[in-house]
Structures are given as structure tokens and as C-alpha cells.
Amino acid sequence: MTQNSTEHVLVTGGAGYIGSHTVVELIAAGHKITLVDSLERSEYRIIEGIESITNSKVEFHKIDCLDFSSLDDLFSKNKFTSVIHFAAYKSVNESVVNPIAYYKNNVGSLLVLLEVMKKHQVIDLIFSSSCTVYGQPDQVQVNELAPFKKPESPYGSTKQMCEKILEDAATENFRIVSLRYFNPIGAHPSTLIGELPIGIPNNLVPYVTQTAAGVREKLTVFGTDYNTPDGSCIRDFIHVSDVATAHVKAIGYLKCKTEKRIFEAFNLGTGVGVSVLELVKKFIEVTGVSLKYTLGPRRSGDVEKVFADPGKINTHFGWYTQYDLSQSLLHAWQWEKKLRGV
Ligand code: NAD
Ligand code: WQD
Numbered sequence: 516m517t518q519n520s521t522e523h524v525l526v527t528g529g530a531g532y533i534g535s536h537t538v539v540e541l542i543a544a545g546h547k548i549t550l551v552d553s554l555e556r557s558e559y560r561i562i563e564g565i566e567s568i569t570n571s572k573v574e575f576h577k578i579d580c581l582d583f584s585s586l587d588d589l590f591s592k593n594k595f596t597s598v599i600h601f602a603a604y605k606s607v608n609e610s611v612v613n614p615i616a617y618y619k620n621n622v623g624s625l626l627v628l629l630e631v632m633k634k635h636q637v638i639d640l641i642f643s644s645s646c647t648v649y650g651q652p653d654q655v656q657v658n659e660l661a662p663f664k665k666p667e668s669p670y671g672s673t674k675q676m677c678e679k680i681l682e683d684a685a686t687e688n689f690r691i692v693s694l695r696y697f698n699p700i701g702a703h704p705s706t707l708i709g710e711l712p713i714g715i716p717n718n719l720v721p722y723v724t725q726t727a728a729g730v731r732e733k734l735t736v737f738g739t740d741y742n743t744p745d746g747s748c749i750r751d752f753i754h755v756s757d758v759a760t761a762h763v764k765a766i767g768y769l770k771c772k773t774e775k776r777i778f779e780a781f782n783l784g785t786g787v788g789v790s791v792l793e794l795v796k797k798f799i800e801v802t803g804v805s806l807k808y809t810l811g812p813r814r815s816g817d818v819e820k821v822f823a824d825p826g827k828i829n830t831h832f833g834w835y836t837q838y839d840l841s842q843s844l845l846h847a848w849q850w851e852k853k854l855r856g857v
Contacts (some may be wrong), residue, residue: 530550549574568705595637607717626680646697650666657822657823663678690776692768694762698784700755719750734795739810743790749791751787754846797844
């Protein structure tokens, strides 16, 4: 791919699920990128996948974002125009068992990154936030004005803390966009990159695809007595490549701004609520595979129904989704088959 912009974007956690898809879109948009990842939660083959899709060599540095001196050195050798910070731990369950590691990695890496950025006067930052910051929101279709409620987990707490830190950091001449992802699913249509879940997945779609592939015996639908049309929870499932393109738009959004200090949060979702049972049935319909599932009790901490009001991001970024639920599930399944060599 040809590089036709003057942007040089540092992507932390760029070998991860959302980071890798974003790197693909950044390269497609003509941006120069540098990828940093500790590879603690990903593998080098994902970087090779990015290189195959984009037909270009990726500049990769195996660095832990808690390591100030390595990041400092990298910033000294490059003139980054912006940073996208994906690097973090993301498992709700793991954060309950090991909260200290979550605070250290998620909050600690952000603080180190901000210090290095400040030292090198790199001011534009896109941050990976989550709909989890809303806790149990009062509105089903939530917009960015909804207050942060009590976080459901230490993981959720780290995202709330990071947003607070960023809001305050902006007063020190940072320009920050925080993207609150809803439920990213699917994989790149090429099936060269996708999610690499560690252990037994907590998230619905990896559990569905692993069950369909015979890795798990059956899926349990957690709760069928919610106040929803079919009794199961409602979420906003969004294709990971749509999540990725929003980051390219976010870079462009900040570039067009003349203000020296910005902190803006945006919901990143489709605006469509889909129930767990609807998703399961859609998966069976679009893939044609059989899926063993059972109806089980509620999972503690689950929000009954929540989906994004994406009006702000649609208007300010001119960003809209390209993929629907069927395509997202098909791509998730194609990626699972690739992983299993089926
Ligand atoms: P992921 O685990 O696939 O990717 C994270 C990447 O960051 C991994 O490659 C990991 O090796 C790397 N990493 C972790 N800590 C690091 C550190 N200290 N230094 C360097 N690299 C480090 O996760 P993902 O799904 O791609 O999530 C990316 C971001 O989006 C995270 O901040 C996550 O909290 C956030 N998010 C994810 C979801 C989701 O459902 N996937 C939803 C909302 C928000
Ligand atoms: C979706 C629905 C489950 C598994 C989490 C984080 C959130 C964000 C996205 C990072 C729920 C049901 C699930 C299963 C099921 N991540 N389910 N059987 O909980 O909406 O959000 O991931 O920021 O912070 O909390 O996503 O995929 O875990 O669950 O019935 O085996 O699927 O109960 O209703 P969730 P999820």
C-alpha cells in the first residue's frame, strides 16, 4: 500500500484483536504506523496477518507500555503525530480475581504513555474505552451524557479511572478522543486476522464459535427471564472492522481541530439492540451449522439491555457501520474455522 499522508501513528496493543484491525485500516488510509505490543495477549502471527492483508511491512516493537525508558527511546527516534492506545487487559472475570494486575496494567500503562507523550510533545491520543463505564445505565439506548454508574468490575473501574485521568490530562494541552466500544465481534473478511481468546471465553461470540467448532460442549444462554421480548439480554454487537474505521475517523477529527485542549468521548456502536437468543438463531441461520445451547440462570453483573446511541459519532466523524450482524457472525465463524484448521 502507498503511504500518502503525513500522519505517523503509534498504535499500542496493535497486535491485539481491535488493534490489528485498526492497523489494517490505518495503513489502507495511507498512514505510516508503528506498532507496539508486549505480545502478552497476542501472537506474532497476527502481525504477519496484517502484513499479508496490507501487502506491506509493519514496523513492530515488542515493548511493554509500563516500560517508560523503552517508550521514551522509541519516541526519541520517531516523530509520531498521534497515538492510539489499545494496550490493556480486558477480561471482566480475570479482573475480579486479579484486580491489582488490572489497575497496574490498564491505569499504569496510560500514565506512563501520557508522561512520554508530554515529554515529546505528542498531543493527539485516541483511547480505547468501553460501554462498561456506564455500569447499569438508566437509559436502554445510552448516549455520552449518561452518568458513570458504579462499575460492575475492577476492569470497568479501570476504564472509568482512565477516562477521568484523560479528562484532567487534557488541561495539560492534550487532545484526546475516548471511544466507548460496545460489543465488538467478527473478524477481518480475509480471515487473516481475528480474535485469539485465551482459555475459556467469557464473551458470547467466541463461546458460540468454539461450541460450533466442537471445542466447547454447549453454550449456556445466561438468563431468559429478563424484561426483554425473548427474556435474554440485549446488546449492541458491532463488527470489529467497523470499530477499526472509527479510529481512522478519530485521527482525522482531531487533525481538523484548532483547539489545544480536547477531551471528547464517543459511543462506538451500531445503535441496534440484539438479544442473545436472536444472535444465537442468526448464527445458526447464516452459518448453517448446528449449535448446542441450553437456557441457564442469569450471570451476575450482567446489564439487562443496553445499546448505543451512536448519533454523536455519526454526526461528528461522518462514521457509519459497513457490516451487519449476519456478516459479523459469518466472519467470526470463518475465523474460528481457520483457527481450528477446519
Ligand atoms: P486484546 O487483548 O486482543 O489486545 C490487547 C493487546 O494489548 C494485546 O495484544 C496485548 O498483548 C497488548 N498489551 C496488553 N498490555 C500491554 C502492555 N502493558 N504493553 C504492551 N502491550 C500490551 O484486546 P482487544 O479486544 O483488542 O482490546 C483492545 C482495547 O479495547 C483494550 O483497551 C480493551 O480494554 C478495549 N475494549 C475491548 C472490548 C472488547 O470487547 N474486545 C470492548 C471495549 C473496550
Ligand atoms: C454478552 C451477552 C451474557 C457468554 C463485556 C464486557 C464489556 C465489554 C464487552 C470490554 C450477555 C451473554 C455470554 C455466554 C451468554 N468488554 N452470554 N453466554 O458482558 O455485554 O460485555 O464485553 O470492555 O466491558 O463486560 O459481553 O459477550 O460477555 O456477553 O449468554 O457463554 O451474552 O450474559 O448477556 P458483555 P459478553
